[in-house]
Amino acid sequence: MALGLRLDLRQTQSLVLTPQLQQAIRLLQLSNHELIGTLRSETEENPFLEIAETAASPKQAPAPVAQPSARPERDNAGDWDQPRPPRALDQQLHGPRRDPDAAGQGSFEARLSELPSLRDELRRQIGMLTADPGLRRLAFDLCDWVDDEGYLREPDALIAERTHAGIERVAAARALLQRCEPTGIGGRDLAECLALQLAERDRLDPAMRRLLDNLPLLARADWPALQRLCGVDRDDLEEMVAELKALDPRPGHAFASEPQVTLLPDIVVYRTGPDAWRIELNPEALPRLVVHGDYHAELTRSGLDLRQREFVNERYQNATWLARAL
Structure with missing residues (x-):
């Protein structure tokens, strides 16, 4: 049996879990309330991110104030x-x-x-x-x-x-x-x-x-x-x-009644046929991110040094990617 060296060229495809992909998978596992908490942490670290006001948080009705109400006099006859x-x-x-x-x-x-x-x-x-x-x-x-x-x-x-x-x-x-x-x-x-x-x-x-x-x-x-x-x-x-x-x-x-707390569902189920159902995420319960591109453009034109420019670009790219991931 002869031994020898041989050089082969082979092309393969594989999925690489980049940091962004790992973060996307982690976001999928979070509930709406956990997702909001994660996004709040991101907005504290990223100056280009802001959470828009949505209906995702629980709505608590104001405590009623009991007041005597005068009943209008009505004609008893007729x-x-x-x-x-x-x-x-x-x-x-x-x-x-x-x-x-x-x-x-x-x-x-x-x-x-x-x-x-x-x-x-x-x-x-x-x-x-x-x-x-x-x-x-x-x-x-x-x-x-x-x-x-x-x-x-x-x-x-x-x-x-x-x-x-x-x-x-x-x-x-x-x-x-x-x-x-x-x-x-x-x-x-x-x-x-x-x-x-x-x-x-x-x-x-x-x-x-x-x-x-x-x-x-x-x-x-x-x-x-x-x-x-x-x-x-x-x-x-x-x-x-x-x-x-x-x-x-x-x-x-x-007397004052107890305040009512309303929670929005994470998903909405629709019946599309006798034995068919469609499940969708509730858009009203999902948080919405705002990326401040004008702020990034203003900082880019302000004459930053190399280290500052790298930091700004990295944060802006992370902000835009996170907004797309949602």
């Missing part, structure tokens, strides 16, 4: 003869919903002061209404079940199952909660909420109770049926309805 949609009953009785976030309400000092939340105020009142520690703790737990409108809509049986308490004990805790102010807190539905307020005014007579039991008929403006069920004439029925209109269907709105 428009009640027309039937309404079933869900229009609340607006018939009490007008549109009060917007606690409405601009222009309250003084500057009122906006600076932090109002107590509904649940904090309920716990404060419950602590003064009973000396039974067990009942107090159970009533404190019920405060977490109260929604922002002041309703405790879950039935006692479900609450007893979740809290591992007897149903009689839950009923006693609900009754304690319903003694709190504003009156109407802890009602299961609109009828019970209004009944609590009427009972405080000593106006929950049998006719009014039958009216509350038939609120769907009031939503349909079925006056003959209501007069027959309540045992009153038309004038008395209109007076009863006027009393309902003076009540508050959402007593929980008298």
Whole structure:
């Protein structure tokens, strides 16, 4: 076997992981919030980079300031003869919903002061209404079940199952909660909420109770049926309805609600067919970089030395590459 030397020319292709490519791969693995943090670090080191204002960061609604709202006086007669949609009953009785976030309400000092939340105020009142520690703790737990409108809509049986308490004990805790102010807190539905307020005014007579039991008929403006069920004439029925209109269907709105935090999704999924879906990055959630090319041109014309020019060109190239990578 003969041994010898030979020179061959061979052409091959291979992928070289340059620093820029490595950084691009690392950026793909980051979530939106992690990506924003990385870009902020880059903008601190690179004078040619700036993060444009986008909707990527969480939006926190301003804490509402509770203000008493005066309900406009409306004519009680005439428009009640027309039937309404079933869900229009609340607006018939009490007008549109009060917007606690409405601009222009309250003084500057009122906006600076932090109002107590509904649940904090309920716990404060419950602590003064009973000396039974067990009942107090159970009533404190019920405060977490109260929604922002002041309703405790879950039935006692479900609450007893979740809290591992007897149903009689839950009923006693609900009754304690319903003694709190504003009156109407802890009602299961609109009828019970209004009944609590009427009972405080000593106006929950049998006719009014039958009216509350038939609120769907009031939503349909079925006056003959209501007069027959309540045992009153038309004038008395209109007076009863006027009393309902003076009540508050959402007593929980008298307190500050917890601020809402809205997060934008990283991806958006579209259905394009019976069994086809398209997944896209949410453009509103992606950060956007601004590269200041005019600043680079100005520095280039300013007579920099070799070392400074190399630094400026390197930073500008990194900025333009990072903007393309996004």
